[in-house]
Amino acid sequence: MQLLASVLLPTYPDPPGPKIASNAVAVARWLRATLDVAMVNVDIPDVSNALSRFSLNLPAKIQEVEAASRQKGKTLLDAVAAEASRCNVTLTSQELKAQPALMGEEAAKEGRYFDLCVVGWTPNNEASQMTAEEVVFSSGRPTLIVPGDEDVGTLDHVVIAWDGSRVAARAVADAAPFLERASVISIITVTDEKVLPREDVGDRLARSLRARGLTTNVESIHVGDHPIGAALQEHALRIGGNLLVMGGWGHSRLRDIVLGGATEGILSDLRLPVLMSH
Incomplete structure (x- = not known):
């Protein structure tokens, strides 16, 4: 069965970063x-009144912002299409629109029709970070968060952050699609963060994965006083990992104020590609 992936790109106020096209492909x-x-x-609703039309010409400003958003989307699509053609990747595309506060929600809804969601993450880009969080927790699909300003390369050393939990x-x-193609699989457990x-x-x-024909190694780490999200990523990079796999923890009704420590650390400071499931 053909695997279907979707890269979800908010274009307002800024897209995720210049590398998102090549990384998604x-x-x-x-x-x-x-x-x-x-x-x-x-898609900005016109809530202007007569005074704002007279003093600020708000409808014209809204049209200008929406046109700039569409142009950024076209530029992104052109970049992805060119890279997909070069790499012989079959490409489809679509254009969605949403109010500023609902762009992540719209992306998450669309992601439900695919096997894998891909989202870009760029430092100091609130739109990309909010979209990544919404897709992780609301799409119901595994979400690969990739840097928007660095090349991801080959994802052949998969590091699994494992605590035995449901997520x-x-x-x-x-x-599974990444594990089947990996040349190295490392399982890491944090022994001093929780029971x-x-x-x-x-x-x-490891025994379960080996029974499936996969070669794995196991390590235990101590995070001490370091934030767990940073510690997981630092260790993954130290051992040569190029993809971190982990569960995303957060209470659905309280996600805006309560996230698991590792999840919050990843979503606020991404250092390598992370596949996160909720």
Whole structure:
């Protein structure tokens, strides 16, 4: 069955970053997937009154902002299309629109029709970070968060952050296409962050993956006083990992104020591609 991936790109106020086109195509090529590009352009409701029309010409300003958003989307699409053609990746595209506060929600709704969601992340770009969070928690699909300003390269060393939880198990299952293509799989457990369900959770997962014909190694780490999200990424990079797989933890009704420590750390400071499932 053909794997379908969707890269979800908010265009307002700024897109995720200059590398998102090549990175999305690189992921699709690695997975031998069809790639759909969904531009989420801004749709600003006209709430102006007679005075604002007279003093600020608000409708014209709204049209100007929306036109700029669409142009950014076209530029992104052209870049993805050129890269997909170069790499022989089958590409489809569509244009969505949403109010500024609902762009992430619109992206998450569209992502439900694909096997994998890809979102870009760029420092100091609130739109890309909010979209990534919304897609992780609301799409119901595994979400690959990729840097918007760095090349991802080949995702052949997969690092699994494993604590034996439901969301971690979901993430491992969703990572199957990456695990099947990996040359190295490392399982890491954090022993001083919370109580684990059993002492050998990492070894137990390794046995399960080896029974499926996958080669794995297991490590335990201590984070000490370091934020767990940063510690997981730093360790993954230290051992040569280029994809981190983990569960995304957050209470659906309280997500705006309560996120799991590792999830919050990843979504606020991405250092390598992360596949996150909720």
